[in-house]
Amino acid sequence: MDLNYNINQLSLNISTAYEPELNHPARYINRLVEGLAIQKPNIMGRPREYDPRMLLKLVLLAYSYGVISCRKIERFARENLVARWLTQEQQPTYRTIARFVVSPDLEEMIQNGFKDFHDYLKAHGMIDEASFIDGTKILANANKYSFVWKKRTIKYSELNIEKARKLLQEIKQAEVKINVNGDSFNIDQLDTIVALLEQRIEELNQRVSETAKVSPNPAKQERRHAKKYLHALDHCRQKNLEYRTQAQIAGPRNSYSKTDHDATFMRVKEDPMRNGQTKPAYNLQIMTNSQFVLGYDLMQNPTDTRTLIPFLKLLAQNGVLGRVIVADAGYGSERNYKYIEDELPGHTALIPYSTMIKENSRKWCSDDRKVMNWEYHEDDDYYVNPDGVRFNFKRYAYRNDKYKFRRDFKVYQAEKYNENHQVIPQALTPRGNTKYIMINPQWEYFKAKARESLSNSNTYSRRKYDVETVFGNLKAYLGFNRFTVRGLKKAKRQMGIALMALNMKKMAGRPTIFGNSFRKRKNRSEF
Template identity: 45%
Template sequence: MMLKVILYAYTQSVFSGRKIEKMLNDSIRMMWLSQNQKPSYKTINQFRVNPKVDALLESLFIQFYSQCVKQNLIDDKAIFIDGTKIEANANRYTFVWKKSIQNHESKMNEDSKALYHELVTNKIIPEIKEDHDNELTKEEIDLIGSHLDKEIEDLNQHINNEKCTKTRKQIRLKRTKIKKYKKQINDYFERKYRYEFQKSILKDRNSYSKTDYDATFMRMKEDHMKNGQLKPGYNLQIATNSQFVLSYNVYQNPTDTRTMIPFLNSIQETYGHLPEYIVADAGYGSESNYKAIIDDFNRTPLITYGMFIKDKTKKYKSDIFNTQNWNYDEINDEFICPNNKRLGFKRYTYRHDKYGYKRDFKLYECDDCSECPLKNQCMNFNSKTNKKIMKNYNWEYFKSQINKKLSEPETKNIYSQRKIDVEPVFGFMKAILGFTRMSVLIMIYFFIADLPLILLALQLVPQPFFEDLVDSHISLIGV
């Protein structure tokens, strides 16, 4: 009963527990679905975040998929993957930035080391570090504070025992100075603890929200001010076929590229297999994703890359200074530039991207570009080196495979279905149901509460150019 009530409320763009409770009292349809039972908003909200409901909804998605296959409503040969940003239920200007933490922590480490050296030099505290170049740890800062407390206590006792007014005044001045040091040390300790706590929340992210630690600040498509405003949100990934949502997941990464491999792993874990064709847009096109799909999952990627359209234009192909258009001497392993100079192979090299993925390159270099009349057009005007080319042949291989696959009639037709398969689902969710912002805090509650319910509700909404399957949607859900 609870599932029927919540699903119907979601189809009517009602996501609040209090508003669902109000519908149970006002709507005849809701009264019929609930059989005149009237659960409170607390019961509704507790039901949505109950871990048992998460298992129920996951099982429902698997049964839904099985029924779709049995009734030939979906083609099991391909899945279409795409992502969208969903705004978190968090305050908009509560950002914490990784770079800001790093800058403040670096300045604090320098100041705390300088203070430590001053205290040791003035013989206020004993030396507690052998290596003076390393930053002070939280424990060492706490130990410095303990030494200062002891020093203040000794001075207090000295003041109480001293009879000379002038001497007592001098001791008080010394105590005031040490109390100032103690205040600074306390501040460093609190900040050190705070920065470590913030970094433990961030992990490999660049930001988080103070009111929802899981949310990352991202650029949303709903940018009414046109100023690229960042809002706390999540990256929702779905896999569809025939506009049926077959799988879903939520990630904290703003970009789609890094979500592909974990998302495919979650689909394989849920259903036990993957379809032959993995279809997605250029946002997922990367060497690491192509390699994983082909080598690890043993599937065929139908995923374009960033330059897929541009490198087929006449302007791109006719640019003589574009190294992709240079002649290649396969026998001597050399590239020939527009001035007929040769760039020979020099060495193998590699680079790691910021996520740790290693890319292998071959470096080619011209012996002498100093007198070349085309140098200003071919290279940077102020360049003092010879022309170099770095070739990633793994990347070139994957690009050629994608171009080959997307030129074949069958796979080209499959890829052409992407825009009318997965993207309308997000349109229905945001424009028709009005779901653009989470109604619960914390990612895990969104994943087990809001998300599966809203995606199931999507199957019940009559869709403008998909009306022939509405009855099938309703019968499959079983409500």
């Protein structure tokens, strides 16, 4: 049969008469975005002609295909048949797409989308009450060599102040006649000193012009010294302003990038040189269940220990936090345990502490230096070490860490003398001081509670293949290893698109993965 194939034949322009298959991610994206309660959406584009819902559908579909560049998304909207079905033949430019990706409207739509997606999964029994939490580092869109270290800034600032103080002493010795007090120097006085030097130079200029024929002219010599010190002090003043700005940008962080002030230098897994070089990145925290991302946040702190409490507050505020909180040993700290027990009494924490596995090893259990291997008498509250030395309770103590968290301790001191009033050598340190130990009762309580909760539950074993799989799909499947925008707010919006696109891809693949159980459900394509 001969087919009449003629690309030059005149035809009528009509919309795309195409619909994707039932389990295509585009259908779930369409239903998700259409279900969002958007009031008075701001029309995007120049001229303003594109609905933000259409742009969100296009961006989600493109990200699910691993297309992140705005220029490639523009071509994707023209050439991909499924994208043309979602956009109904509309073709926004890459500038419109770029402005939409970082717009505040997108952040609100993404947050509402995560909440609606969580409610849908919970209503259909696809998730349970477990919340699997973990973090990973995503590279920022910044130069990896444009670093500013806070410790260096503090050090150079102190050296600059000392240099300004020495210059002020030299000014007085050089007999430059300005009215300053060098005994109580303050760095904030640099503006006043520079102004006095400028005023003195103007006076000397006038005197030099009046005594032009005098040689040697003492006014010229004083003016030469005044100009030299003016340039030096002005340089100190500029450096002082620079160091203050750097310290203000860094805040509580130890470093930041000059090209992206919100990015912090961290050790990331993408280390091709294998030298532990720090790179500008953000700490991504996610909460998953059944490999669906139900909540996320971007942190500037490189360690996971301090990110748990603000992340739990965000999840509880959004109403997506489950009753069982599961995380790895990187989140096990006294502060986190205390917050969950005090602020989240209806939740169970399945979080091991850092030395939990080591405490079960033979080496740890046979180590006589570990207090847990000592004999403890609860009635009289004292310890006996393997050498037979008794440690009696002496006093209470506390310590505050650099984040102002208080830890209470009980101090036990060794008995220095035996029954015959002779010195016990085992009770003394090599320098002759009496040995003592410090016990944190609250930390020991939380450790025992963590061991008990983990031994009575099988939920923790799901953590590796639930939350770690999401990171693998995000970096390997979608290819999202580095942000294309700068700034914490903009990066957070872009990450929301990538994670929601990953959810839509996972949602579309569920009927094929769990085909037998999924076919039994009615309205399986309804979202």
